[in-house]
Amino acid sequence: MNAIWTYQGKCLNKRRRHRMLLLCIFMITALLWLTWKTLYPSVFAVANTDPPGLASAEARTIPDPDHISTPAIPEPNLILTWTITEGDTLCAIFEHYEISHSVMYQILSADESLLALDVIRPGHLLTFTLDQETRELLSMELFIHPGKRVIYKRADDGSFDYDEITIPGEWKEELLNGDISSSFYVSARNAGLTDQETGNITDLFRDQIQFARDMRSGDRFEVVRSRQFVDGEFTGQSRVEGIRIFRGKRMSSAFLWDDGNYYDLNGNSLSRAFRRYPMAGHYRVASHFSPARLHPITRRIAPHNGVDFAMSSGTPILSTGDGVVTRVSNHPFAGKYIEIQHGSHFTTRYLHLTRILVRRGQTVQRGERIALSGNTGRSTGPHLHFELHVNGRPVNPLTAKIPMASAVPNEKRVYFNQRVGELVAMMEEPSRKIALHRVDGHFSKLPSCF
Numbered sequence: 135m136n137a138i139w140t141y142q143g144k145c146l147n148k149r150r151r152h153r154m155l156l157l158c159i160f161m162i163t164a165l166l167w168l169t170w171k172t173l174y175p176s177v178f179a180v181a182n183t184d185p186p187g188l189a190s191a192e193a194r195t196i197p198d199p200d201h202i203s204t205p206a207i208p209e210p211n212l213i214l215t216w217t218i219t220e221g222d223t224l225c226a227i228f229e230h231y232e233i234s235h236s237v238m239y240q241i242l243s244a245d246e247s248l249l250a251l252d253v254i255r256p257g258h259l260l261t262f263t264l265d266q267e268t269r270e271l272l273s274m275e276l277f278i279h280p281g282k283r284v285i286y287k288r289a290d291d292g293s294f295d296y297d298e299i300t301i302p303g304e305w306k307e308e309l310l311n312g313d314i315s316s317s318f319y320v321s322a323r324n325a326g327l328t329d330q331e332t333g334n335i336t337d338l339f340r341d342q343i344q345f346a347r348d349m350r351s352g353d354r355f356e357v358v359r360s361r362q363f364v365d366g367e368f369t370g371q372s373r374v375e376g377i378r379i380f381r382g383k384r385m386s387s388a389f390l391w392d393d394g395n396y397y398d399l400n401g402n403s404l405s406r407a408f409r410r411y412p413m414a415g416h417y418r419v420a421s422h423f424s425p426a427r428l429h430p431i432t433r434r435i436a437p438h439n440g441v442d443f444a445m446s447s448g449t450p451i452l453s454t455g456d457g458v459v460t461r462v463s464n465h466p467f468a469g470k471y472i473e474i475q476h477g478s479h480f481t482t483r484y485l486h487l488t489r490i491l492v493r494r495g496q497t498v499q500r501g502e503r504i505a506l507s508g509n510t511g512r513s514t515g516p517h518l519h520f521e522l523h524v525n526g527r528p529v530n531p532l533t534a535k536i537p538m539a540s541a542v543p544n545e546k547r548v549y550f551n552q553r554v555g556e557l558v559a560m561m562e563e564p565s566r567k568i569a570l571h572r573v574d575g576h577f578s579k580l581p582s583c584f
């Protein structure tokens with residue numbers, strides 16, 4: 135039998151066989167060429183030369199390497215980002231990236247006046263920028279939320295400085311309201327309030343309402359809350375602007391004023407007054423609050439975010455206001471220290487203590503003894519470093535506006551009443567709309583004015 139090729143089951147004659155062979159060779163060659171071009175596009179790019187006179191502008195600007203020495207392109211820095219999870223410590227993260235402890239201490243030294251790295255929390259990001267070749271740490275960024283980050287940068291003398299970057303963003307107000315079914319806590323959560331916001335509200339009305347006992351089914355609340363957004367992203371920061379709680383025919387209210395304090399409808403303060411000084415008696419100010427102070431030990435200019443009172447070790451330290459202890463820590467430079475949160479806007483810190491008398495999470499009263507002063511951490515002598523923060527920013531504790539007055543001052547009453555009017559209008563508008571659609575008449579029984 136003659137050698138034959140079969141094609142779709144048909145025998146082909148010699149001439150047709152020849153034509154088929156040529157076609158096959160052509161197709162295989164084309165296939166090979168296409169495969170090669172796909173796999174090695176750069177070879178074709180290099181080979182692709184423009185015809186004379188049509189050279190691209192880019193090609194014409196390339197200098198002749200024989201005549202001009204082109205500057206060496208610096209190696210890009212090595213950037214490493216770590217997302218903080220539960221149980222992470224700064225020390226372990228530095229070890230993981232093989233960055234020495236001495237560098238970590240240099241950064242902690244820079245952080246002494248901020249203490250931002252003492253509370254790294256899940257969700258925070260740490261971004262390290264290292265020299266590609268030497269692996270020297272050039273900078274480290276702590277990302278707290280889209281509106282706040284801190285950058286620790288290596289200075290000319292080899293130590294670190296920090297830049298705190300805060301973006302005000304946009305605060306959007308919203309109304310959250312609800313009826314009490316089982317408890318205020320459950321209803322507040324169902325309305326969308328966080329546990330912290332609910333805690334702040336119950337704390338604010340603690341002298342007026344026993345929430346667990348006094349709130350009954352059918353009572354209701356209205357809260358105007360504002361939340362911070364940066365580039366449309368929620369930063370996790372929020373504040374309660376105004377609250378009205380209706381219990382039967384009684385109404386309790388609180389409205390935030392520009393001094394960070396809450397006042398009722400008549401302008402009377404809901405917070406108890408603060409003490410100006412965290413100790414009994416008079417002590418000399420050894421170093422004042424200053425945005426740029428020459429540090430007595432490091433000899434570097436750095437912010438001094440508090441005031442130093444010279445006092446012998448063991449002097450009783452008192453909380454300047456009612457609050458909750460949020461930090462009890464021992465920092466290599468700040469020493470033993472305490473932080474207390476007073477409501478949602480004020481925080482105080484007490485540094486270089488010798489003995490701490492409270493624990494984290496503990497509720498403290500204004501004037502309560504919380505510690506004994508000392509000389510721990512980096513300190514030139516026994517003293518108390520005291521800080522006051524308003525809305526997360528350190529302020530001069532000796533001159534700051536603190537809730538010492540019991541009412542909105544008369545000259546501010548017009549503006550305060552205006553703000554109350556805005557918040558109440560926001561609270562009442564949706565209520566009216568809802569009332570039109572309710573058939574049980576519950577809302578219609580509410581007082582139409584206060």
Ligand SMILES: [Zn+2]
Nearest residue numbers: 440441442519
């Ligand atoms: Zn100090």
